[in-house]
Amino acid sequence: MKLVVNKNSELLEYLYENLDMPKKRIKQYLVHGAIYVEEDRVTQYNYPLVAGMKIMIDTNSKHVKKLPFEILFEDDHLLVVNKPSGLLTIATEKEKERTLYHIVRDYVISKNPHGRIFIVHRLDKDTSGIVLFAKDEKTKNQLQENWNEYVSLREYTAIVFGHPKEEAGQIVQYLKETKTNLVYVSRHEDGKKAITNYSLIKSSDNYSMLKVIIETGRKNQIRVALASKKMPIVGDKKYGDSKSKANRLYLHANRLKIYYPVIKKEILFETAIPNEFKKLLSQDR
Helix, strand or coil, X not given: CEEECCXXXXXXXXXXHHCCCCHHHHHHHHHCCCEEECCEECCCCCCEECCCCEEEECCCCCCCCCCCCCEEEECCCEEEEEXXXXXXXXXXXXXXXXXXXXXXXXXXXXXXXXCCCEECCCCCCCCEEEEEEECCHHHHHHXXXXXXXXXXXXXXXXXXXXXXXXXXXEEEEEEEECCCCCEEECCCCCCEEEEEEEEEEEECCCEEEEEEEECCCCCCHHHHHHHHCCCCECCCCCCCCCCCCCCCCCEEEEEEEEEECCCCEEEEEECCCCHHHHHHHHCCC
């Protein structure tokens, strides 16, 4: 089934208006990668359409291996997922367990036996949220080599112990790492510069939910910055939470805005704040 776009719109909205089929079925085609825009597979519901673009829907598409987490965006060059907490992005020398990379690779191969996948960036094992994978080496290299230039927003949500002295602030630090992989704040400007901005979203008796925007991407940066201000993240046994029984780290990468060189436009990827974050605050009365 083919369509030629006759007005500027967003993908899902346009399909709803122009396809004579149930909305649920249209969503299934989108989620399972059966919709192509200008020959690129797209799964992003708000993908921007421009008049004249060609859409193809593979109505014979069979369901492929399903990922155990949300796909935020997919085309023939890029795959963006919502990583759960507790899952390594990629194996390390010390940890060889099944990783996000392995799961995503298996998914890609189930759709195309010759498919490839490359990690563009990573999150800490215990942090949940947005992670980008490239499907070809050219896209990977473009994004990695220009990462600081291409990324215009890296936003996280964190729940911390206590309440900030000020509702918003900026933390500028120089970070170093011990031989045991513990990141700490250097008293001298001889470490890697880290800039962390935070603002209060809401608070309860014992906790605060913060919006955190980073200007640099250092290892454990947010965790160390907040802990240094006596606001350790709930569930962070490594950097200050010695009393809670939390079963996860309450840090989530929920917004990422990048320039996508394939389409020569910026794209904003977003995920919802996990339900357990809201539940923790609502029960703290």
